[in-house]
Amino acid sequence: MLTNSDNDLAEALARHTALATGEKPDFAGGGAAVTARLKQLGLPVKGAGIKDGSGLDRRGRLTAGLLTALLATAGDPAHPELRPALTGLPVAGFTGTLTGRYTEGAAGVVRAKTGTLTGVNTLAGTVVDTSGRLLAFAFLANDTTDPTAAQSALDKAATALAACGCR
Incomplete structure (x- = not known):
């Protein structure tokens, strides 16, 4: 799903x-x-x-806080029943709705769910940064007028997280 x-x-x-x-x-x-x-x-x-x-x-x-909290909880060993919320996420550059995205930079290290309606573009998931740390993120853009530009901006934000080394 x-x-x-x-x-x-x-x-x-x-x-x-x-x-x-x-x-x-x-x-x-x-x-x-x-x-x-x-x-x-x-x-x-x-x-x-x-x-x-x-x-x-x-x-x-939905809120970014709810989405990131859900992702973090899904990764908590106390909630193995939620693990499919992480393992089911598309892998950047490889599977599902992210197959053709992140061909440079973050392929394989971003796992995320896209959300797209007219004027709304979102991306929520996890990324492994250059320090090997797993980060949860949620980016939500409302009142967008160019879905391609919005998607590109969300992808760039996730790619920046992958490159950060956030320790």
């Missing part, structure tokens, strides 16, 4: 989450169930509004 950005599968997973938690298996129930699970994990949901599983609802909102 993450690797290929499968919106139908994302929605199905949200609805299964709704069923498993006693919510109605629809857009609202999936959003409520996912939000409840994020709260149970102690993640910062303030400012977020999950309206569906795919993120295609224009009323939906």
